[in-house]
Amino acid sequence: MGNANTEGRQETAAPAIELRGISKAFGPVQANKDISIRVMPGTIHGIIGENGAGKSTLMSILFGYYKADAGEIFISGQKTQIPDSQAAIAAGIGMVFQHFKLVQNFTVLENVILGAEDGALLNTSLRNARATLRQLAQEYELEVDPDAVIEDLSVGHQQRVEILKALYRQAEILILDEPTGVLTPSEADQLFRILRRLRGEGKTIILITHKLREIMDITDTVSVMRRGEMTATVKTSETNPQELAELMVGRKVLLRVDKAPAEPKDVVLEIENLRVIDDAGVERVKGINLNLRAGEVLGIAGVAGNGQSELLEVLGGYQTASGKITVNGQEIDLTGKKSDGQSRRARGIAHVPEDRQSEGLIMDYTAWENVVFGYHGDPQFQSGLFMNNAAIKEDAAGKMERFDVRPPNPRLMAKNFSGGNQQKIVVAREIERDPDILLVGQPTRGVDIGAIEFIHKQIIALRDRGKAILLVSVELDEVLSLSDRIAVMFDGQIMGERLPQNTDERELGLLMAGVTGEAS
Amino acid sequence: MFDVLTDLLTVLDSTMRLSTPLLLACLAGLFSERAGIFDIGLEGKMLAAAFFSAALAYVTENVWLGLAAGIGASMLLSLLHGVASITFRGNQLISGVAINFLAAGMTVLIAQSWFKQGGRTPALLSGGRFENITLPFADALSVIPIIGPFYKEVVSGHTILVYVALLMVPLTWWVLFRTRFGLRLRAVGEAPEAVDTAGVSVIGMRYSAVIICGVLCGIAGAYMATGLQAGFVKDMTAGRGYIALAALIFAKWRPWYALSSCLLFGFLQAVALRPDLIKGYLGFEVQVQLLDALPYILTVIILAGFVGKAIPPRAGGEPYVKER
Numbered sequence: 001m002g003n004a005n006t007e008g009r010q011e012t013a014a015p016a017i018e019l020r021g022i023s024k025a026f027g028p029v030q031a032n033k034d035i036s037i038r039v040m041p042g043t044i045h046g047i048i049g050e051n052g053a054g055k056s057t058l059m060s061i062l063f064g065y066y067k068a069d070a071g072e073i074f075i076s077g078q079k080t081q082i083p084d085s086q087a088a089i090a091a092g093i094g095m096v097f098q099h100f101k102l103v104q105n106f107t108v109l110e111n112v113i114l115g116a117e118d119g120a121l122l123n124t125s126l127r128n129a130r131a132t133l134r135q136l137a138q139e140y141e142l143e144v145d146p147d148a149v150i151e152d153l154s155v156g157h158q159q160r161v162e163i164l165k166a167l168y169r170q171a172e173i174l175i176l177d178e179p180t181g182v183l184t185p186s187e188a189d190q191l192f193r194i195l196r197r198l199r200g201e202g203k204t205i206i207l208i209t210h211k212l213r214e215i216m217d218i219t220d221t222v223s224v225m226r227r228g229e230m231t232a233t234v235k236t237s238e239t240n241p242q243e244l245a246e247l248m249v250g251r252k253v254l255l256r257v258d259k260a261p262a263e264p265k266d267v268v269l270e271i272e273n274l275r276v277i278d279d280a281g282v283e284r285v286k287g288i289n290l291n292l293r294a295g296e297v298l299g300i301a302g303v304a305g306n307g308q309s310e311l312l313e314v315l316g317g318y319q320t321a322s323g324k325i326t327v328n329g330q331e332i333d334l335t336g337k338k339s340d341g342q343s344r345r346a347r348g349i350a351h352v353p354e355d356r357q358s359e360g361l362i363m364d365y366t367a368w369e370n371v372v373f374g375y376h377g378d379p380q381f382q383s384g385l386f387m388n389n390a391a392i393k394e395d396a397a398g399k400m401e402r403f404d405v406r407p408p409n410p411r412l413m414a415k416n417f418s419g420g421n422q423q424k425i426v427v428a429r430e431i432e433r434d435p436d437i438l439l440v441g442q443p444t445r446g447v448d449i450g451a452i453e454f455i456h457k458q459i460i461a462l463r464d465r466g467k468a469i470l471l472v473s474v475e476l477d478e479v480l481s482l483s484d485r486i487a488v489m490f491d492g493q494i495m496g497e498r499l500p501q502n503t504d505e506r507e508l509g510l511l512m513a514g515v516t517g518e519a520s
Numbered sequence: 521m522f523d524v525l526t527d528l529l530t531v532l533d534s535t536m537r538l539s540t541p542l543l544l545a546c547l548a549g550l551f552s553e554r555a556g557i558f559d560i561g562l563e564g565k566m567l568a569a570a571f572f573s574a575a576l577a578y579v580t581e582n583v584w585l586g587l588a589a590g591i592g593a594s595m596l597l598s599l600l601h602g603v604a605s606i607t608f609r610g611n612q613l614i615s616g617v618a619i620n621f622l623a624a625g626m627t628v629l630i631a632q633s634w635f636k637q638g639g640r641t642p643a644l645l646s647g648g649r650f651e652n653i654t655l656p657f658a659d660a661l662s663v664i665p666i667i668g669p670f671y672k673e674v675v676s677g678h679t680i681l682v683y684v685a686l687l688m689v690p691l692t693w694w695v696l697f698r699t700r701f702g703l704r705l706r707a708v709g710e711a712p713e714a715v716d717t718a719g720v721s722v723i724g725m726r727y728s729a730v731i732i733c734g735v736l737c738g739i740a741g742a743y744m745a746t747g748l749q750a751g752f753v754k755d756m757t758a759g760r761g762y763i764a765l766a767a768l769i770f771a772k773w774r775p776w777y778a779l780s781s782c783l784l785f786g787f788l789q790a791v792a793l794r795p796d797l798i799k800g801y802l803g804f805e806v807q808v809q810l811l812d813a814l815p816y817i818l819t820v821i822i823l824a825g826f827v828g829k830a831i832p833p834r835a836g837g838e839p840y841v842k843e844r
Contacts, residue, residue: 065716065717084719085716085717085718085719086720088719089718090719097717101713101714101716102711102714103714104710104834105834106706106707106710110703113703114703114704114707114715114718114720115704115715115718115719115720116719120700120701121698121699121700122699122702122703123698165718
């Protein structure tokens with residue numbers, strides 16, 4: 001413990017957390033550069049920044065998950081060393097990670113006591129924890145069945161377990177890393193109610209997010225990070241989303257997508273009674289019907305894991321299915337030899353897959369190799385028996401330049417680009433083929449605001465050239481602003497179709513949670 | 521005519537003896553794999569333990585010193601596996617295979633250098649072996665039909681290590697499912713990041729598991745050389761480490777299931793020892809080679825996944841690296 005006499009003199013005025021000069025590098029990447037921040041007790045303090053700005057790294061340092069290269073940490077005015085999570089817990093810090101740290105086949109109770117057991121035998125620990133949990137559940141509206149196994153719980157409930165874990169360890173400071181990314185809008189509202197309640201009880205909360213709306217909704221103070229540096233800390237009541245976005249990106253950005261009304265033409269893609277059963281024998285898509293017209297963007301909204309991924313996989317040609325899909329009037333093969341990516345591309349379907357790192361790119365290959373993948377058999381890239389690498393490289397350089405991939409160096413490996421630039425490589429490859437139908441999965445997941453703006457523009461430009469776009473995204477904002485028509489998926493079914501101008505987040509949120517019928 | 525009961529009791533009696541090394545090795549693997557460290561090196565550790573226990577028991581004429589030497593040798597190899605796969609985050613399969621080769625070669629080499637009997641140890645005399653223990657009332661109860669002879673022939677009359685192995689089953693269950701240590705051990709094999717963020721050392725937990733694995737493998741190997749047989753011979757474990765792994769998968773990484781699957785394998789090995797009985801009861805001769813192959817055939821069937829779906833610990837085989 002530090003010097004309590006001098007530092008802790010003004011108990012009331014001491015910040016709950018103060019970081020001074022925190023720096024952390026991962027190899028050549030400087031994730032945090034000389035960061036200082038003060039978080040006052042009993043407040044909700046937002047930390048906002050683009051992906052890769054260093055928010056999570058900073059908080060992981062505070063929780064002892066990573067070790068800072070330099071800098072000091074003060075908890076309630078006292079200098080504190082946090083070499084590991086044990087020390088952070090002892091200092092009253094709890095953290096809910098973006099990817100939950102739960103043991104999937106343990107019960108809620110077992111997860112809560114793990115590492116905080118009362119003694120060498122489990123029985124007493126479990127009994128005590130059960131009582132404490134019941135008390136916490138009442139106090140903070142955090143009801144969870146203590147005997148439920150984690151993998152049977154919804155994501156929202158799993159998150160509650162993470163919060164309970166922190167409270168069980170008597171955390172006074174709670175850090176949440178992108179907590180709403182996996183929640184339905186109503187689950188997110190519920191989470192925010194819980195957070196307000198915790199603040200009411202005097203707890204200090206740090207909320208990491210890249211969603212401006214959440215910051216405006218719930219925080220008292222907000223700090224903005226950009227490229228590993230803390231660029232500003234302001235009172236939420238004294239700022240606005242536009243200002244925050246500019247602080248995050250470092251230039252003016254367009255938060256809304258600028259687009260003219262769609263001019264839909266003929267139906268180019270027709271899906272009838274599509275069913276998908278996955279490898280585990282679970283029916284993921286339960287007989288859906290959809291059609292897509294040239295010149296429109298059809299957005300599929302839904303919480304992750306409700307069959308949207310499987311829908312894309314079937315259309316992309318790497319998942320078998322039953323039912324009927326017609327492209328430009330011709331039925332396509334869903335099970336046999338002609339059910340692969342190559343055949344789909346031949347039919348004019350291009351695909352920007354949901355997970356660019358595992359499906360869209362080969363991370364250890366160069367950018368130019370990645371730009372040609374899938375189209376490497378085209379005659380212009382051949383030279384007798386061999387590939388015409390010169391032509392491929394030239395073509396890749398052009399595409400990368402037009403799509404503003406930075407750095408514009410085709411010889412760099414895919415893994416050396418930032419998330420946004422990786423995504424631009426994939427989008428460039430697919431859009432530049434000028435496909436009749438473009439499938440896009442989570443086009444802006446883990447992509448910074450600047451790149452989001454660019455990718456959205458390209459998608460709309462393709463639409464305006466009379467092409468059809470099927471967009472799957474878990475970001476409701478994105479679906480609402482890009483789509484000309486919105487279908488909501490829940491539990492493998494289409495819950496309904498809406499026009500973006502006639503609906504709102506609330507109605508779509510209810511459909512995403514499986515609630516049908518007119519809400520009003 | 522055959523005396524069915526007597527024949528059955530003799531086969532069951534050898535089942536007990538033959539199951540013991542399998543059971544100990546299987547539980548050893550259970551501790552290690554439940555903590556997320558796959559251990560294909562059970563075989564090598566048993567072999568090393570068999571040799572060093574026999575060597576020391578022969579030289580000192582004290583079987584307990586032999587047992588200690590066996591456990592020590594096995595633990596050293598375990599720690600080697602731990603350093604390779606936990607500290608240096610190496611490939612656990614490769615490290616295990618290396619240990620198997622190391623043990624197979626080193627035991628014979630050292631045996632030849634020390635005893636000059638063609639890679640074996642001299643036969644152990646009575647002081648160098650574990651003696652059979654007659655449990656209380658074995659004779660008195662033998663008048664009771666079925667139960668009496670069963671108690672006398674099958675339950676009683678084994679070395680202490682057989683009973684140690686049997687007691688390890690409830691003990692393992694209790695440790696895994698009723699203690700803090702067990703909770704953390706299982707968690708570290710399922711989700712090490714959850715253990716880490718809960719403020720518990722992943723590395724510490726995994727090393728403890730690996731050490732327990734070494735101790736149990738050591739007992740298994742020592743039993744082979746000083747209980748089941750009298751001395752070490754080249755490759756005497758004969759794939760029992762692999763059979764124990766198959767039994768572990770068959771048992772779905774649970775202690776009580778491990779007992780039954782090891783008894784099944786032990787039974788097959790016991791049957792293979794008595795081709796005369798097979799001929800007598802079936803009326804035709806089954807080739808000895810085929811009988812000998814039975815446990816291995818079952819192993820292949822189990823490993824091919826014909827016996828239900830076994831879900832291994834989720835973090836098994838993966839070195840723990842903090843995600844970025």
